[in-house]
Amino acid sequence: MEKKVTVKTRRAAIVGGNRIPFARSNGKYSHASNQDMLTAAIDGLVARFGLQGEQVGEVAAGAVLKHSRDFNLTRESVLGSTLAPTTPAYDVQQACGTGLETAILVANKIALGQIDSAIAGGVDTTSDAPIAVNEGLREVLLDVNRAKSVPDRLKALTGLRPNQLVPTIPQNSEPRTGLSMGEHQAITTQEWGISREAQDELAAASHRHLAAAYDRGFFDDLVTPFLGLTRDQNLRPDTTVEKLSKLAPVFGTRLPGGVEGATMTAANSTPLTDGASVVLLASDEWAAEHKLPVLAHFVDGETAAVDYVHGDRKADGLLMAPVYAVPRLLARNGLTLQDFDFYEIHEAFASTVLTTLKAWEDAEFCKQYLGLDAPLGSIDRAKLNVNGSSLAAGHPFAATGGRIVASLAKMIHENGGGRGLISICAAGGQGVVAILEA
């Protein structure tokens, strides 16, 4: 006889978050490793919520650029933190979607009753990046290692060549296309006709909003200073659209239209950044037992992927997967795009946000590619990235999800309730999206 199991689910609560200020690449955190930063972020969270010596259900985190010695990065960080050393941990990697994906994973475990509390997060350094030995050298060294006799080893060593001394440095490019993320987005930007002005306006607004949020103390219980930084190093409070309009384009200059037609600059694209963020999730009961607040609940999450390698140049852009994930998430939850008080659309590039919004407004695209009778429509732009986003804060790949989840939960709480949508694009043509509510 089939065993019937009725699974009761509950919504995971977001208790709070902590991150270190994000630093520009080769800036203040040049010599800090992923483990250093993730441990600092966890310890800040532990201090904020009085979790010293506490065994949390689990810690899930990850890094996009990770050295092979960091195979157990999160567990090692937990062991070095003030959490109980009996706290289990694991690593997750889904490119820039890593941070939000960890939150989805632990929220689901909490929802199923498998755990009562968890920490989700991510970290990345582009300064202390892993460097690999040249592929030719690696193969020769492995052959030497495999050889069983001295003559065989010597024979294997004859494969050495001077050019193998040049190391391999990780590159921010898609392995299958050889194009950097910026070059991919430049194609999408051009296909969707996103103007330079609109991108610069979004970038300036991001800096303005983030600076205002710092000024009013919004980040006081979300950010812990680290290595001399108290605010995100990339933040330019005094930036203006006029200043941004003077910058030369850096991506898409070789597309049809050339430099004249290129619109993406260093300011309306996120810079390489170092940093870490974590979020504390729990059941309502666990939070109450620990006398901790519930800022918002994790409602649902969805992921999607596009064929940016061989797909349509316009519809399947590298960073367009969230465009596909959101309508599926909305349909499952019986919501429309307008049923939100806050929209957190990760600013990988200003044009990524603008393309996403434009695609949802495009009736033909929504019909042909999303299978919708009517377009998702426009959003109230006053509800978009209201406390700044990645263009101002920076974007340490795996740390962005944790930054957004914690900030959005606090915004909803401050608002006295409401609903927020998170949309994060990721390398490999993937997108991770989620809904928070209180």
Next chain:
Amino acid sequence: MPALTQPPALGSLYAKAGLFGQLHRGSTLPDSVYTLADQSIDPSHLLAYQKVCGFRVTDVLPPTYLHMLAFPLSVALMTERAFPFPLIGLVHVANTITVARPVLMSETVSLRVNAENLREHPAGRQLDLVASATVDGEVVWSSRSAYLRRGGSPKSSGAPKSSGAPKRASAAPVVGPASLVKVPDDIGRRYGAVSGDRNPIHLYGVTAKLFGFPSAIAHGMWLKARTLAALEGRLAESFTVDVAFKTPVLLPSTIAIAAAATDDGWALDVRSAKNGKPHLTGTVSR
């Protein structure tokens, strides 16, 4: 009909081509059929081929792999005294491969090569080298390579005829995303070491200049293989891939491989990433 028991040595065939190349006569193709029965696949050779061409390491032979195994038979045929043209100077202009079914590393293949279809071409004369592979008598793979001998066409003053080469897609630009691939300057030497095709035009700038090229050029069949490697996971179990070689890839270089989906496969377009010169066009079809 030469029935070989082991592959002919390419080095000595090239030496023969260099020494006696000018002695070729005749206006018709030799009707020789070269066969090489029951060849097992050398795993380390397959591995080296997969790595140099960018294929995944797997038990399934890349679609272009058997072409390389059959190539020495083609060279043996083209260096026969009765072959109408010297080997050196023949240009590989097109290649069509049909994969009837995936062939595994564990299988034993028998190869067969003949030449046919000598024809006029506006730029000279063309012919096809036809190769096939069988497993237990079943044809699992076949290949047709068109070679051009420039000039010397007795009727070149006539109206330009259709080349009669295998049909392929028009050279209309492909609209689709392109993959950028860096082609290092030693790729000719590396592919030459694996394939045995150490034609000097592929090895060094100095040796290529002797034959009128500004630098060493990539092997056409390497380019075709690399293009197919970019379609990893997107090829059917059986298909025909038909390509024309355009301008050579001068080494080193960065190429843009574009593949656009068609009704029954892919339209291929490979160009120089720097100046847009076409290197290869073609189709993959069922």
